[in-house]
Amino acid sequence: MTPHTGQTGRNDALRAARLRVGWRTLEAAAAALSERGQQLLDDRQFTVSARTWRRWEGERPGWPAEETAIVLHDAFGRWPEDLGFTTPPGWIRPEHHEEADVRRRAFAGVTAAALVAGPIAPQHVDPALIGYFQTQLEGHYRADMFLGPHDLIGTVAAQYQLIDKLVRSAKGETRRGLLRVGAAYAALVGWLYQDAGDMDGASFWRGVTQEIAMRSRDPHLIGYSLVNQAQVRTDLGDGYAVIDLCEAALDDADRLVPKVRIMAMQQQAHGASLTGERRAVDQLLDDADRLLSQVDDDLPWGNACRRTPGYLEVQRATCYGRLGLGAEAGALWSQVLTVVPDTARRDLGVYMARQATAAATAQQPDQAVEIARTVATIAVETRSARMRRELATLERAMRPWQDAPVGRDLAEVLAPVTEGS
Incomplete structure (x- = not known):
C-alpha cells in the first residue's frame, strides 16, 4: 500500500x-x-x-x-x-535478487542466438541464398532507421542463427560467401544491442563479428570488425582503446577499400576527441573526407558513409561537442540538420540532442531546452538508449541552470523520457 x-x-x-x-x-x-x-x-x-x-x-x-x-x-x-x-x-x-536472474537470462538469450551446439544435420546450400540474405540485410538497415533497436534484435539475430547453421553445411565459395554475410549480420545485431544500451550484448556480438570476419579471410571485413569493437570502446569512453583498434585496422590500409579506411579514420577521430586531441580529430576527418569520393564498392555492409547525409560533418560535430567546443559544434549541427531526412528519425533525435548540449555549452540554455522538446518526443517513440545517454549528457551540461526556471523547464520536458526508460 x-x-x-x-x-x-x-x-x-x-x-x-x-x-x-x-x-x-x-x-x-x-x-x-x-x-x-x-x-x-x-x-x-x-x-x-x-x-x-x-x-x-x-x-x-x-x-x-x-x-x-x-x-x-x-x-x-x-x-x-x-x-x-x-x-x-x-x-x-x-x-x-530476481533481478540478477533476469539479467542472466537476458544475456543467455543474447548468446543462444549465436552459439548453437552441433552437430547439425547436413543439407544442400544453394549459393543463391547469399544474395537473399544480402537483400534482407539492406532491408534491416532501412527498418532500423524507422523502428530503432528493440523491434529488430530478435529478427536479425534469428537470421544470423540460420546463416550459422547453413555455414556448417556449405562448401567452398558458398561457405565463404555465407561467412561474409554472417559477419555483417552479427555486426548489425551488435549495433542494435549497443543502441539499446546493452553493452554486454553489444560486446558479445562485436566479438562474434570479429570471429566470423577472421574465418572469412576477408581483409575488409576484418578491418570493419575492428572498427565495430572501437565503437563499443567509444561508448565506454575508452579513447586509447579506440585509437589502438583503429590503428590496427589501418595497419595494412592499402589492402582496404576506401569505405573501411574512412570508417577507421572517423572512429579514430572519436578516440582522439576522448583523449582531448583536437588537431588529430581534424586531421583524421580531413583525410577521410579526401577518400569519400572514392567509395564505389558493392559490399552490403558499412554503408553509412554513403547513406548518411553529411556523414563526416556529423562525426566532426560530435567530436567537437565532446571536446567542449559548443559554438563550433552548434554551427556544424545547424548545417547537418538541414539535410537529415525525416525518415531517419532516430538519428535526427540523437543529432538534435547533441545540438542541444552544444547550445548549453555555448551558454544558450533557452535554445537547448527548445531543441530538447523535440528530442524527448523522439526518445519516447524509439526507446533508443543512445538518445537517452545524449539527453543525460545534456542534463549535465545544464547543471549551472538547474535551479533556474529554464532548468525546471528542462526537467519537465525530460520527465516522460526518464519515466519511460
Whole structure:
C-alpha cells in the first residue's frame, strides 16, 4: 500500500528513508544511488540526477523504471510502493535478487542466438541464398532507421542463427560467401544491442563479428570488425582503446577499400576527441573526407558513409561537442540538420540532442531546452538508449541552470523520457 505523504504535499516516505541511511541532501542521494546502481547492475550508464530525486520527493511520484526500482530496493530494503511511489496496476513484488536472474537470462538469450551446439544435420546450400540474405540485410538497415533497436534484435539475430547453421553445411565459395554475410549480420545485431544500451550484448556480438570476419579471410571485413569493437570502446569512453583498434585496422590500409579506411579514420577521430586531441580529430576527418569520393564498392555492409547525409560533418560535430567546443559544434549541427531526412528519425533525435548540449555549452540554455522538446518526443517513440545517454549528457551540461526556471523547464520536458526508460 502506498504510504500517506502527509499534509506537506511531499513524499515523506522516501525522504525519511533517505535521511535514515545518511543521505542528507538530494545531491548526495542521487550520487550514492547512481554509484550503487552501477555496482549492482554492472552498468556505468545507470545515473540518477538530483533533479530526478527532487521530483521523486514531490507529490505522488510515478513508478520508476524497472532497474531503478531494483536499485531503490537494494538501497533501502523496500520496494517503491513502500517509498511513496504510485503503484502501477498489476504490480507483483519480485523475489529478492530476481533481478540478477533476469539479467542472466537476458544475456543467455543474447548468446543462444549465436552459439548453437552441433552437430547439425547436413543439407544442400544453394549459393543463391547469399544474395537473399544480402537483400534482407539492406532491408534491416532501412527498418532500423524507422523502428530503432528493440523491434529488430530478435529478427536479425534469428537470421544470423540460420546463416550459422547453413555455414556448417556449405562448401567452398558458398561457405565463404555465407561467412561474409554472417559477419555483417552479427555486426548489425551488435549495433542494435549497443543502441539499446546493452553493452554486454553489444560486446558479445562485436566479438562474434570479429570471429566470423577472421574465418572469412576477408581483409575488409576484418578491418570493419575492428572498427565495430572501437565503437563499443567509444561508448565506454575508452579513447586509447579506440585509437589502438583503429590503428590496427589501418595497419595494412592499402589492402582496404576506401569505405573501411574512412570508417577507421572517423572512429579514430572519436578516440582522439576522448583523449582531448583536437588537431588529430581534424586531421583524421580531413583525410577521410579526401577518400569519400572514392567509395564505389558493392559490399552490403558499412554503408553509412554513403547513406548518411553529411556523414563526416556529423562525426566532426560530435567530436567537437565532446571536446567542449559548443559554438563550433552548434554551427556544424545547424548545417547537418538541414539535410537529415525525416525518415531517419532516430538519428535526427540523437543529432538534435547533441545540438542541444552544444547550445548549453555555448551558454544558450533557452535554445537547448527548445531543441530538447523535440528530442524527448523522439526518445519516447524509439526507446533508443543512445538518445537517452545524449539527453543525460545534456542534463549535465545544464547543471549551472538547474535551479533556474529554464532548468525546471528542462526537467519537465525530460520527465516522460526518464519515466519511460
